Every structure is written in C-alpha cells, then in structure tokens.
Amino acid sequence: MPSAPPQSPAPQAAPAAGSWLETVLRPLLPVTKDLLAASLFINILALAGPIFVMQVYDRVVYQAGLSTLTGLVIGMAVVVLFDFTLRQMRARVMQGVAVQVDVTVGRRLFHKVLSLPLRSLESRPTAAWQQIFQDIEVLRNCLSGPTVVLLFDLPFTLLFLGLIFVIAMPVAWVLVGALVAYVVIAALSARAVGSAADKERKRQISRDVMMAETVMGRTTVKALAMERGLLPLWEDRQADAIERSLERGHRSDRFVNMALAVTTLTTVLMTTVGALSIVDQKMSIGALVAANMLSGRMIGPFNQLVGAWRTLLGFRQSARRLGDLFGQPEDRQSSGLALPRPSGLLTAEAVTFRYGRETVPTINAVSHVFRPGGITAIMGRNGCGKTTLLKILLGLYAPESGRVLLDGADLSQFTRAELAGWIGYVPQDCVLFSGSIRDNLTRAHPGIGDDDILEASTLAGAHQYIINLPDGYATDVGEMGSLLSGGIRQRLAIARALMGKPSVLILDEPSGSLDRQAEDHLREVLIKLAQDRTVIIVTHSPALLSACRSIVVMEQGQVAVSGPAGDVMGYLSRKGTPAAPPTPGPQTVSPTAPSAGA
C-alpha cells in the first residue's frame, strides 16, 4: 500500500446544513398545489351554508317560497357531498405527507447518526439521542396536521371577511378588531410558551437519562437495593420536569383562555352591533345570521392560530435542532481510491489525544509499531489509557496530534467501512443487538456466506455451543444479548470480529468472561491468527501473555516499557508490579529497537 501524505485527522464536514429542510420540503411542493386547490373549493363551498340560511330567512320565510326551499335544500345536499369528498381527499394527501416526512427525515437522521464520529455520539446522553428522533414527529405532525390545513385556510378568511363587508358592513369592523386581537395573542403565546417548552425538554432529558440508566443497570439496582438512593433522585427530577411542564401549561392556558374570551366578546359585540344596525334598518336579519355563520368560519381558524403558532415555533426549534445535527461533521464517507487489503502493519506516530480540556493528555505522544506475525499485548494500570489507545488505533478517535498508519497509509483517509473491514475489534463490553445469533454475526457483513460464518464461530470457540441450542444460529439473543451468558457473548463478539478476515485484530480484555478451557482455546486461536496478521490485545491474563511475542506497558497515557514479551515480563518482575515501572518515559527492553514491536 502506498504511503499517503499526512491528512487532517478531523472528520469530514457535512453537506450544507441549511439546505436540509429545503430538500425535505421541495418534494412536497406538488402536494401543496393539491392542498391549495382542495382548500379553495372547501372554503368556497363553505359560503353555501350562510347563503342558504340568508335565502331561507329573507325569501322562503317571508314569501312562503316552498319551491325555492326545495331547490336550496337539493343544492345544499350536493354541496355537503362535495365538501365531504374534498375533505377526504385532503386528509389522504396529508397522510401521504406524513409518510413522506417520516420516511425521508427518519432515514436521513438514522444515517446521519450512524455517520457521526464516535466522539460526537459520546457527547450526548442516550436519552438526548432518543429525543432527537421525536423531533421528526414534531415535523411530521406540523407538516401533515391541522396547522398546515389552517395555514391554507387562513387566506380564505379574507374572502369571508370581504363577503361580510358586502352583506353586513357594521359587524365586519368588529371582526377586524377580533382578528388583530387573535394575531397579537398568538404571537405573545408563542414567545412565552416557547422558552418554557425548551426548559421542559431539558428537564425531561435529565429524567429520562436516569430512567435509561436504571433500566440498563437493573441487576445492580436490584442486587444492591439502590432504590432507596434512586427514588429521591428520581422524584427530584420528575418533580422538576412536572414543574416545568406545569409552567408551560399555565402559560399556554392563559393565552388559550384569552383567545376564547375574545371569541365570546366578538359574538356579543357582533350581535349588539348587528341588532342596532337592524333597528336602524341598515341590514336584514338574514344578513346578520349569514354574517354570524361566516364569522364562525373565520373565527375558528383564528382561534386555532394560538395553538398553531406554538406548533410552528416547535417546528422551528425541531428543525433547528435537526439542522444543527445534520450540519455536524461526519466520518469520512469515501476514500478516493479503493486500496487492496493491507498486510496489517499498524504504526502509531507520536499520537496524542485528550477527551476534553485535560491539562495532561489521556494519550501522550505514543509511538509504536505493531507488526504482523505475532501477538502484542498492551498492559498497564486501570485508567492509564489502554482502551483509548485501542480506539485511536481503530480510527474511532482522531488524534489531536500525531497519526496512525496502516501499511504506511494514514488512517484518516479511509472510511469507517474500510477500516472496519481491515481492523477487527472485540470491545471490553461485548454488546450484542436484538435478533438471532446469525444476525449478530453478519450485521456488519450482510452478504457473507455460511462457510465464513462457520469458520469464524469455530475459531472463536462459539460454534459447538451454538449448534447445541435448539434453534442453533437462529437463537434469539435478547435485548443487547441479555439471554446469553457473558462468556458466550464474548465468544460471539470474537467471532463477529473475525467475520471479515481482518488484517489487524484488536481485542480489549478478550478473556475477561471466558473459562479456563475457553481461554486456552482463545490462546491457540490467537497464535494461529497472528501468523499472518497483526493481533493486539489488552490483557493481564498470564495464559494470553504467555502467547505474546511482545508487550507494551503503558503508564499515564505513555509507553513506559516495550519489547519482547519474555524480556518485558522479566524486567517487570525484577522491578516490581507489572503495571508500574519505576522510571517514567518510554523504555525499550533489549533486544527490541526503540518503541518498536518485535
């Protein structure tokens, strides 16, 4: 593999964030025309009711025109039928919009979440990630719900107002005043409720984080009877969330009730002004009744404006949150040139990494060459940075400075899919996913053949166990593999890592849950695998250490000692504890070259 020029290890910038909403809304444009047409006809048909009443009062009643009444009733029946059909059509179109938003935004969001660098995923609690998916619901409900219908209906209220001006001018001015009042209330409501909703959301996330942790740690919670400690904490957070919810509710109620008061006041004023106008013979009773009916069609939407404005504000907040997420840099998605499978020579060059703003980096200028053809063990005290170093070697974390090279090529130029194919990983916590054993083994390699599955699970010592199960490879592993024992989960995790025949195999405490027999088997397998690939393990197991060709001892994020396994072990036993070498700074135990695996 050719040596690549040094590249920025920073993840790739995402496509322009602002345009994401546009790409969601643009396909909905044709639908908009349909909705506009349906709303136009529905609102025109809405005029039929008041006209019918006005005609009945002013003509049929006074002139006993029964034939006119028959004609009017037939006409109204046709109108009702059309109105029903149009509303059905509109509802179906809205359902289509809901599905489209769900599918397009849902897929895009899930893909985005999967494309984010690990550090970005770790930056938010699980509950916050679940909440972000609720933002899709907000978008969907807004774009396919009553708010959009209302927005389409609002322009037609001017049509009704115009008509009222024609048939009952005095009451029309009352309505103009009412409309202004509704708009002001809606705007004030959105502002007041918006900030309260934001606070409520934060409190809910804090409560949900605790709920998620409690459920995930249920065994520990039960075993240690932690409910005495958890209950007050839960109640505090729940009370906090409820308090915020009540605050939002109070604010919201105030404005909803104000809008209702305006509605009642409008009816009183309209009737009063209308009655005085009739007395003054400026308009007929029929005109007042028709104006009343038309005003109902106007006031309804404006009354809803208070709720709709808030929905639109929620839409804006959700769209902004999603936009921020869509704008985040992603892991590299393409790597210019497909390179052949590497031989497995993995080199860390002065790699430095820190999680936050720690003064001392978690990984501090680590340099080491991991060569194929033998097992390298990484040892060191708890918290000295072993797992962090592994994640850097895997390309999961980008170093702050320095770089990691695979066959001389900087890891930062490769996609996650490429790296995952070349570097297999068995994490410390062997997480499985709901589904069958086979699903778990093949999820990263959907097209893989049965022979490869068999080979990997046999190597990992899992095959014999699996075929003894009644459902064999179809056995359901349960949520996060909870139906299997820790040791079997570990064997499956090893099989999963071997599935793509990686050139580098990285295992973090791979025998922590294995029995002695399984550990011996793993030892033999690793020796065999290491013949033509690079195998790196974090372990303190004497059985596995005895199979290692070389050992790297870490101390506070640095390589303290490295060299052939026998020499390092001898050196450490002479000097005391294996994880605490006496002299800080890298040392190489003879006969290894400085900082290079044997």
Ligand SMILES: Nc1ncnc2c1ncn2[C@@H]1O[C@H](COP(=O)(O)OP(=O)(O)OP(=O)(O)O)[C@@H](O)[C@H]1O
């Ligand atoms: N996601 C994280 N965010 C912030 N700090 C972290 C994170 N993961 C680990 N650390 C910190 O980095 C340091 C090194 O952790 P790491 O897990 O790499 O150590 P380790 O040597 O593998 O420990 P152990 O032997 O206990 O598994 C620790 O101080 C730990 O608290």
